[in-house]
Every structure is written in C-alpha cells, then in structure tokens.
Amino acid sequence: MEPRELFNFTETSDACIKCGKCIPVCTIHNVNPDEVTSPRGFIDLLGAYQRGQLELDKNAKAIFETCFLCTNCTDVCPKDLPTDMVIEQVRADLADKYGIAWFKRGFFFLLRHRRLMDILFKLGYVFQTCGFKIKAELNSMEPRFNLPIIKKDRLLPSMGKTSFLNSYPENIPHGGKRRVAIFIGCLANYNYTEIGKGLLEILEALEVDAFIPKKQLCCGAPAYFTGDFATVDHNAKKNIEYFESFIDEVEAIIIPEATCSAMIKIDYEHFFHDQPEWLERAKKLKGKIFMATEWLEQKTELKSLLASKGRSDAVVTYHDPCHARKMQGVYQEPRRLVSQNYTITEMSDPNACCGFGGVTMQTENFHFAQAVGRPKAAMIAKTGAQVVTAECSACRMQINNSMNEANVDVVFKNPIELIAEALKGQS
Numbered sequence: 001m002e003p004r005e006l007f008n009f010t011e012t013s014d015a016c017i018k019c020g021k022c023i024p025v026c027t028i029h030n031v032n033p034d035e036v037t038s039p040r041g042f043i044d045l046l047g048a049y050q051r052g053q054l055e056l057d058k059n060a061k062a063i064f065e066t067c068f069l070c071t072n073c074t075d076v077c078p079k080d081l082p083t084d085m086v087i088e089q090v091r092a093d094l095a096d097k098y099g100i101a102w103f104k105r106g107f108f109f110l111l112r113h114r115r116l117m118d119i120l121f122k123l124g125y126v127f128q129t130c131g132f133k134i135k136a137e138l139n140s141m142e143p144r145f146n147l148p149i150i151k152k153d154r155l156l157p158s159m160g161k162t163s164f165l166n167s168y169p170e171n172i173p174h175g176g177k178r179r180v181a182i183f184i185g186c187l188a189n190y191n192y193t194e195i196g197k198g199l200l201e202i203l204e205a206l207e208v209d210a211f212i213p214k215k216q217l218c219c220g221a222p223a224y225f226t227g228d229f230a231t232v233d234h235n236a237k238k239n240i241e242y243f244e245s246f247i248d249e250v251e252a253i254i255i256p257e258a259t260c261s262a263m264i265k266i267d268y269e270h271f272f273h274d275q276p277e278w279l280e281r282a283k284k285l286k287g288k289i290f291m292a293t294e295w296l297e298q299k300t301e302l303k304s305l306l307a308s309k310g311r312s313d314a315v316v317t318y319h320d321p322c323h324a325r326k327m328q329g330v331y332q333e334p335r336r337l338v339s340q341n342y343t344i345t346e347m348s349d350p351n352a353c354c355g356f357g358g359v360t361m362q363t364e365n366f367h368f369a370q371a372v373g374r375p376k377a378a379m380i381a382k383t384g385a386q387v388v389t390a391e392c393s394a395c396r397m398q399i400n401n402s403m404n405e406a407n408v409d410v411v412f413k414n415p416i417e418l419i420a421e422a423l424k425g426q427s
Contacts, residue, residue, distance in 0.1 A: 121163065
C-alpha cells in the first residue's frame with residue numbers, strides 16, 4: 001500500500017475481505033474471544049470512524065487499546081493489510097481527544113531527557129531495596145507491597161548500578177580493522193546491563209572497534225504504541241540528526257533489541273509518511289541498521305569462532321520476538337549463533353506473542369498480558385530447558401513475570417549474553 005492508502009482507514013477497511021484468517025492467530029482474540037477485539041473487527045471500526053459512523057468514545061478507546069500490536073494478523077493477511085499501523089494511528093487520535101494518563105506522560109517526558117532519566121535511575125538503584133525484593137539471578141525485583149499502577153508479587157526489571165551508556169568511553173578500540181556503533185535501548189541501558197557488556201566482549205573477540213553514541217535517545221517505541229506522537233517526533237528527529245553525524249564513519253549501527261531495531265529501521269518510515277524530508281532521511285539510514293545477532297551472523301566470522309569453543313551442557317529454548325521475526329525476518333541468525341555452543345530445544349510455538357504489548361497493556365490492561373503470558377510460560381516449562389532466550393528486553397520483562405507467576409524455574413538471557421559466555425568458556 002502507498003502511504004496515502006496506508007493511513008486511510010476507509011480504504012483499509014474496504015480492502016478487508018473478512019476471510020477470518022487473522023482470527024486464530026490474533027493474540028487478544030485468543031484470550032478475549034470477541035469479534036470486536038479481532039483484526040477484522042478493529043479494521044471495520046476504523047472504517048466506520050473515518051466515515052463518521054463511529055464516535056471515538058471511551059468504549060472505542062478501550063477496544064483499540066486491547067491490541068497487542070504483535071503483527072500476527074499482518075503476517076497471515078492475504079491482502080497484506082497493515083492493521084497494526086492503522087491502530088497506532090488511531091491511538092494518536094485517541095490521545096489527542098482524551099489525553100494520556102499522568103504516569104505515561106511522566107515516563108515519556110523522561111524518554112526525551114536522558115540526563116534526567118540517568119538521575120532518576122541512579123536514585124532508583126540506591127533506594128530500590130526499600131520497596132522491592134531483589135532477585136539478582138533474574139535481574140529482577142518484586143514489590144514488597146502494592147504500589148500505584150504496580151501490584152505486589154509482580155516481577156519487574158531491577159536497576160543497574162550504572163547505565164551502560166555511562167559505564168564505558170565513547171570509543172573503544174579493538175584493533176581498528178572495522179568499526180560499528182551500538183544503539184543499546186532503554187531496558188538494556190538501565191536494567192539488563194549485561195547485554196551491552198556482552199556485546200562489547202564479542203566485538204573485542206572479533207577485533208571490531210565499538211563506538212557508543214552517548215547522545216542517543218529512546219527510539220520512541222513506547223510512545224508510538226501509546227499514541228504520544230509528539231514524543232516520537234522529537235526523539236526520532238533527534239536520533240536521525242545524531243546518526244547522520246557519524247553514519248559514514250561506521251559499518252553499521254547494531255541493536256541488541258528487536259523493538260528498538262524495528263522502530264528505527266521500519267516504523268520511522270511509517271511515522272514520517274507525511275513528512276517527506278524526514279522520510280527520506282530515515283530511509284537513507286535503514287541500510288546500516290541491524291539487530292545485533294543479524295549483523296554478527298551475516299557480516300562476521302563469529303559463528304566459526306564460536307564453533308572453536310567448547311559446548312555447554314545447558315539446554316536453551318528460543319522465543320521469537322514479534323518485532324524480530326515478523327517485522328524484520330530475523331530468527332535464524334540468533335539460533336545459528338547460539339546453537340554453536342548450546343543445545344536448542346524448540347518450544348511448541350516460539351512465534352507466539354509473549355504478551356508484553358506496550359505501556360498500556362503493562363498497566364491498565366495487565367490482566368490481558370497475564371492471560372497471554374500463561375501459555376508461553378507453559379511452553380517454556382515443557383521444553384525442559386534451563387535457559388530461555390530472545391533478543392528483546394520487553395519480552396524478557398514479560399516472560400520473566402509469566403514464569404514467576406507459574407513457578408517456572410528457567411533463567412532468561414539475551415542471546416548476546418549466551419554468546420559472550422561461550423566465548424569466555426563460561427557457558
């Protein structure tokens with residue numbers, strides 16, 4: 001579809017042939033079997049909205065906020081209808097009409113201001129034990145009592161002592177033969193800091209210089225999925241301008257986070273569909289944007305280097321993040337790398353959405369996230385694996401909580417962490 005058609009809700013609605021192929025794979029429909037909360041239901045409502053036959057009332061708002069944006073429907077649609085994108089667009093209309101909850105506004109404000117976020121997380125690290133029980137082996141913490149928005153017994157990512165971006169110099173030489181930049185992502189920057197450390201160790205083993213752009217901002221995905229397009233516009237433009245300042249000096253910008261990579265490589269284009277100058281600037285960058293395992297597997301000799309190392313007794317199962325496999329086609333690369341040193345046992349449906357779903361799903365609609373997480377935790381348990389892995393910290397946060405609720409004793413690690421451990425012989 002052309003951009004003109006893409007965001008024309010009526011044309012998208014008219015193109016839907018109501019075949020129902022999207023229904024069996026729809027994440028929300030599987031836990032809330034109502035035709036309204038299904039891809040063709042969403043599309044029909046969007047068409048009615050644009051024709052003036054539907055008011056965007058609180059009921060419509062609640063309906064459109066139930067979509068997980070997992071893209072399962074677009075994956076099987078015979079007409080390739082961009083259901084996820086049009087829902088993202090209507091959420092912006094809803095945000096304009098009803099505003100955005102105070103805690104989301106506060107969070108998105110922080111995503112615009114790195115220094116303020118650094119201060120807040122530093123304070124959070126110092127005082128987190130006051131309100132949370134730390135589970136260090138899971139890089140997680142559990143509230144000691146009910147908190148605003150967050151209920152007791154829910155597992156959340158714990159905070160690192162120092163963020164990844166503040167832990168290393170901007171330029172890290174590893175031989176000078178090749179050079180890449182690292183976009184780290186917010187959760188890996190502040191919470192799961194072993195990911196960035198592992199990525200630097202891998203680049204050192206490959207003799208690839210690392211450039212850590214210190215002025216990078218959040219990719220904007222949390223705000224995009226919520227409808228805060230002002231924050232997306234601010235962060236996307238700042239990032240694009242910053243990337244342009246060094247893009248010719250690096251082979252690639254590698255990202256160990258599926259959602260961040262998909263946002264920068266794919267969704268920036270969708271977002272700037274009506275801003276031609278920024279659309280072209282986003283397009284020029286995308287050829288150098290890679291998920292970390294994608295670039296490492298395709299562009300380096302890492303696989304053969306790993307093959308020269310010993311094998312681990314640990315059994316690993318792989319979860320495919322929605323923003324990796326369905327949006328970017330990245331799923332074989334991490335498996336090829338991890339399988340050099342670990343036995344991979346596939347779960348029954350690795351492509352099934354874990355249930356993260358964004359900020360609104362993790363707050364007001366968390367009961368839906370829990371419902372989707374239960375079968376994923378059961379799949380993981382059934383494999384008998386000791387480790388579950390996925391190149392997405394949002395999935396990590398959701399799956400850790402799902403496994404905690406189901407008493408599944410499996411550790412989650414990013415494939416980058418597993419690869420770094422294998423290189424050091426610690427697997």
